[in-house]
Amino acid sequence: MKRVRAGQTDQRGLWIALFGPDGAGKSAVIDRLQQDLRNEFSGVVRFHFRPHFRLCASGGAPVTNPHGQKPRGVILSALKLVYWLVDCWCGYVFAVVPMRRRGRLVVFDRYYPDVLVDPVRYRLPPHTVRLAAALARIAPRPDLCILLDAPAEVVQQRKREISPSELQRQRSAYWKLFQTLNPTLAVNASPPLGVVADDVRSVVTALLIDSHLQRHLILADF
Numbered sequence: 001m002k003r004v005r006a007g008q009t010d011q012r013g014l015w016i017a018l019f020g021p022d023g024a025g026k027s028a029v030i031d032r033l034q035q036d037l038r039n040e041f042s043g044v045v046r047f048h049f050r051p052h053f054r055l056c057a058s059g060g061a062p063v064t065n066p067h068g069q070k071p072r073g074v075i076l077s078a079l080k081l082v083y084w085l086v087d088c089w090c091g092y093v094f095a096v097v098p099m100r101r102r103g104r105l106v107v108f109d110r111y112y113p114d115v116l117v118d119p120v121r122y123r124l125p126p127h128t129v130r131l132a133a134a135l136a137r138i139a140p141r142p143d144l145c146i147l148l149d150a151p152a153e154v155v156q157q158r159k160r161e162i163s164p165s166e167l168q169r170q171r172s173a174y175w176k177l178f179q180t181l182n183p184t185l186a187v188n189a190s191p192p193l194g195v196v197a198d199d200v201r202s203v204v205t206a207l208l209i210d211s212h213l214q215r216h217l218i219l220a221d222f
Contacts, residue, residue: 023159051091
Protein backbone atom coordinates (compact mmCIF):
# COMPACT_ATOMS: atom_id res chain seq x y z
CA MET A 1 0.00 0.00 0.00
CA LYS A 2 1.18 3.52 -0.73
CA ARG A 3 -0.05 6.38 1.45
CA VAL A 4 -0.96 9.52 -0.43
CA ARG A 5 -2.26 12.87 0.66
CA ALA A 6 -5.67 14.35 0.34
CA GLY A 7 -6.95 17.70 1.47
CA GLN A 8 -10.00 19.68 2.36
CA THR A 9 -12.85 20.51 -0.01
CA ASP A 10 -15.67 22.82 1.00
CA GLN A 11 -18.04 22.63 -1.97
CA ARG A 12 -20.52 20.06 -3.13
CA GLY A 13 -18.73 19.95 -6.46
CA LEU A 14 -15.11 18.95 -7.01
CA TRP A 15 -12.21 19.88 -9.25
CA ILE A 16 -9.74 17.14 -10.15
CA ALA A 17 -6.83 16.96 -12.59
CA LEU A 18 -5.44 13.77 -14.13
CA PHE A 19 -1.75 13.46 -14.98
CA GLY A 20 0.22 10.79 -16.78
CA PRO A 21 1.95 10.07 -20.10
CA ASP A 22 0.13 9.31 -23.33
CA GLY A 23 -1.24 5.79 -22.93
CA ALA A 24 -1.74 5.95 -19.17
CA GLY A 25 -5.52 6.01 -19.70
CA LYS A 26 -6.50 9.60 -18.86
CA SER A 27 -9.05 9.97 -21.67
CA ALA A 28 -10.64 6.58 -21.01
CA VAL A 29 -10.92 7.30 -17.28
CA ILE A 30 -12.48 10.70 -17.89
CA ASP A 31 -14.95 9.18 -20.37
CA ARG A 32 -16.05 6.73 -17.67
CA LEU A 33 -16.29 9.44 -15.03
CA GLN A 34 -18.53 11.51 -17.29
CA GLN A 35 -20.79 8.49 -17.72
CA ASP A 36 -20.75 6.98 -14.23
CA LEU A 37 -20.91 10.13 -12.09
CA ARG A 38 -23.73 11.93 -13.84
CA ASN A 39 -26.06 11.17 -10.95
CA GLU A 40 -23.55 12.08 -8.23
CA PHE A 41 -23.01 15.62 -9.53
CA SER A 42 -25.17 18.16 -11.29
CA GLY A 43 -22.86 17.75 -14.29
CA VAL A 44 -19.36 16.67 -15.33
CA VAL A 45 -17.27 19.25 -17.20
CA ARG A 46 -14.07 18.37 -19.01
CA PHE A 47 -11.08 20.56 -19.90
CA HIS A 48 -7.72 19.86 -21.49
CA PHE A 49 -4.60 21.37 -19.84
CA ARG A 50 -6.20 24.80 -19.22
CA PRO A 51 -9.70 26.32 -19.12
CA HIS A 52 -9.49 28.04 -22.55
CA PHE A 53 -11.47 30.86 -20.93
CA ARG A 54 -13.96 32.51 -23.32
CA LEU A 55 -12.93 30.01 -25.99
CA CYS A 56 -14.10 26.55 -26.96
CA ALA A 57 -13.11 24.27 -24.08
CA SER A 58 -12.59 21.16 -26.19
CA GLY A 59 -9.08 19.81 -26.43
CA GLY A 60 -9.12 19.76 -30.23
CA ALA A 61 -7.81 16.86 -32.26
CA PRO A 62 -5.93 14.10 -30.39
CA VAL A 63 -2.17 14.58 -30.22
CA THR A 64 -0.49 11.80 -32.20
CA ASN A 65 3.06 13.19 -32.32
CA PRO A 66 3.63 15.14 -29.09
CA HIS A 67 7.33 15.71 -29.79
CA GLY A 68 7.00 16.43 -33.50
CA GLN A 69 7.28 20.23 -33.40
CA LYS A 70 10.31 22.37 -32.73
CA PRO A 71 10.47 24.51 -29.57
CA ARG A 72 9.34 28.12 -29.79
CA GLY A 73 11.73 30.96 -29.13
CA VAL A 74 12.50 31.92 -25.55
CA ILE A 75 10.52 35.18 -25.58
CA LEU A 76 7.46 33.69 -27.26
CA SER A 77 7.57 30.71 -24.90
CA ALA A 78 7.75 32.99 -21.88
CA LEU A 79 4.74 34.92 -23.14
CA LYS A 80 2.89 31.66 -23.72
CA LEU A 81 3.58 30.51 -20.17
CA VAL A 82 2.26 33.77 -18.75
CA TYR A 83 -0.78 33.65 -21.02
CA TRP A 84 -1.56 30.07 -19.94
CA LEU A 85 -1.28 31.07 -16.29
CA VAL A 86 -3.64 34.04 -16.77
CA ASP A 87 -6.06 31.72 -18.57
CA CYS A 88 -5.90 29.28 -15.64
CA TRP A 89 -6.71 32.02 -13.15
CA CYS A 90 -9.50 33.57 -15.22
CA GLY A 91 -10.97 30.16 -15.91
CA TYR A 92 -10.72 29.26 -12.23
CA VAL A 93 -12.44 32.40 -10.96
CA PHE A 94 -15.14 32.70 -13.61
CA ALA A 95 -15.72 29.05 -14.60
CA VAL A 96 -14.33 26.43 -12.21
CA VAL A 97 -15.44 28.05 -8.95
CA PRO A 98 -19.02 28.68 -10.15
CA MET A 99 -19.22 25.13 -11.49
CA ARG A 100 -18.14 23.67 -8.17
CA ARG A 101 -20.69 25.80 -6.36
CA ARG A 102 -23.36 24.39 -8.65
CA GLY A 103 -22.33 20.88 -7.67
CA ARG A 104 -20.45 19.95 -10.82
CA LEU A 105 -17.39 17.74 -11.21
CA VAL A 106 -14.68 19.59 -13.12
CA VAL A 107 -12.06 17.30 -14.66
CA PHE A 108 -8.82 18.39 -16.32
CA ASP A 109 -6.96 16.07 -18.68
CA ARG A 110 -3.46 17.35 -17.80
CA TYR A 111 -3.01 20.71 -16.10
CA TYR A 112 -0.48 23.56 -15.99
CA PRO A 113 2.25 21.78 -13.95
CA ASP A 114 2.41 19.16 -16.74
CA VAL A 115 4.74 21.52 -18.63
CA LEU A 116 7.46 20.65 -16.11
CA VAL A 117 7.30 16.95 -16.96
CA ASP A 118 7.26 17.22 -20.75
CA PRO A 119 8.37 20.69 -21.89
CA VAL A 120 9.01 19.37 -25.40
CA ARG A 121 5.31 18.59 -25.77
CA TYR A 122 4.55 22.24 -25.05
CA ARG A 123 7.37 23.45 -27.31
CA LEU A 124 9.29 25.03 -24.45
CA PRO A 125 13.05 25.55 -24.83
CA PRO A 126 15.29 24.58 -21.90
CA HIS A 127 15.87 28.21 -20.87
CA THR A 128 12.18 28.64 -19.96
CA VAL A 129 11.89 25.66 -17.60
CA ARG A 130 12.81 27.72 -14.53
CA LEU A 131 10.14 30.30 -15.38
CA ALA A 132 7.63 27.51 -15.96
CA ALA A 133 8.36 26.08 -12.51
CA ALA A 134 7.89 29.47 -10.86
CA LEU A 135 4.58 30.08 -12.62
CA ALA A 136 3.32 26.57 -11.94
CA ARG A 137 3.68 27.23 -8.20
CA ILE A 138 1.16 30.08 -8.35
CA ALA A 139 -1.42 28.43 -10.59
CA PRO A 140 -4.77 27.58 -8.93
CA ARG A 141 -4.68 24.13 -7.33
CA PRO A 142 -7.32 21.43 -7.96
CA ASP A 143 -9.08 19.72 -5.06
CA LEU A 144 -7.17 16.60 -6.05
CA CYS A 145 -4.35 15.82 -8.50
CA ILE A 146 -4.37 12.20 -9.69
CA LEU A 147 -1.37 10.47 -11.25
CA LEU A 148 -2.10 7.45 -13.45
CA ASP A 149 1.13 5.52 -13.07
CA ALA A 150 2.24 2.41 -14.95
CA PRO A 151 5.53 0.90 -16.16
CA ALA A 152 6.75 2.05 -19.57
CA GLU A 153 6.12 -1.35 -21.15
CA VAL A 154 2.45 -1.26 -20.13
CA VAL A 155 1.98 2.25 -21.52
CA GLN A 156 3.76 1.27 -24.75
CA GLN A 157 1.23 -1.48 -25.37
CA ARG A 158 -1.52 1.17 -25.49
CA LYS A 159 0.27 3.97 -27.32
CA ARG A 160 3.63 4.10 -29.06
CA GLU A 161 4.00 7.81 -29.72
CA ILE A 162 6.84 8.04 -27.18
CA SER A 163 9.89 5.82 -26.77
CA PRO A 164 10.24 3.50 -23.73
CA SER A 165 13.20 5.52 -22.44
CA GLU A 166 11.20 8.77 -22.65
CA LEU A 167 8.25 7.11 -20.90
CA GLN A 168 10.54 5.99 -18.09
CA ARG A 169 11.94 9.51 -17.79
CA GLN A 170 8.43 10.95 -17.64
CA ARG A 171 7.38 8.44 -15.02
CA SER A 172 10.20 9.56 -12.75
CA ALA A 173 9.44 13.21 -13.50
CA TYR A 174 5.76 12.78 -12.59
CA TRP A 175 6.69 11.25 -9.24
CA LYS A 176 9.06 14.15 -8.60
CA LEU A 177 6.35 16.65 -9.57
CA PHE A 178 3.80 15.02 -7.28
CA GLN A 179 6.09 15.60 -4.32
CA THR A 180 5.41 19.32 -4.80
CA LEU A 181 1.64 19.14 -5.33
CA ASN A 182 -1.00 18.79 -2.66
CA PRO A 183 -3.45 17.11 -2.39
CA THR A 184 -2.39 14.13 -4.51
CA LEU A 185 -3.28 10.56 -5.29
CA ALA A 186 -1.36 7.94 -7.26
CA VAL A 187 -3.38 5.21 -8.98
CA ASN A 188 -1.97 2.04 -10.49
CA ALA A 189 -2.80 2.32 -14.21
CA SER A 190 -1.46 -1.13 -15.15
CA PRO A 191 -4.80 -3.05 -14.89
CA PRO A 192 -7.42 -2.83 -17.65
CA LEU A 193 -8.63 0.73 -18.01
CA GLY A 194 -12.11 -0.18 -16.76
CA VAL A 195 -10.58 -1.23 -13.45
CA VAL A 196 -8.48 1.96 -13.31
CA ALA A 197 -11.59 4.06 -13.97
CA ASP A 198 -13.44 2.27 -11.17
CA ASP A 199 -10.58 3.04 -8.76
CA VAL A 200 -10.63 6.73 -9.64
CA ARG A 201 -14.43 6.86 -9.44
CA SER A 202 -14.33 5.34 -5.95
CA VAL A 203 -11.89 8.00 -4.79
CA VAL A 204 -13.96 10.84 -6.27
CA THR A 205 -17.09 9.44 -4.63
CA ALA A 206 -15.28 9.19 -1.28
CA LEU A 207 -14.12 12.79 -1.57
CA LEU A 208 -17.67 13.87 -2.30
CA ILE A 209 -19.00 12.06 0.77
CA ASP A 210 -16.19 13.37 2.99
CA SER A 211 -16.18 16.88 1.54
CA HIS A 212 -16.46 18.54 4.99
CA LEU A 213 -13.63 16.67 6.66
CA GLN A 214 -10.62 18.80 7.57
CA ARG A 215 -8.10 16.24 6.37
CA HIS A 216 -7.99 12.55 5.55
CA LEU A 217 -5.79 9.96 3.92
CA ILE A 218 -6.51 7.95 0.80
CA LEU A 219 -4.82 4.61 0.21
CA ALA A 220 -4.18 3.26 -3.29
CA ASP A 221 -3.22 -0.35 -4.00
CA PHE A 222 -0.13 -1.05 -6.08
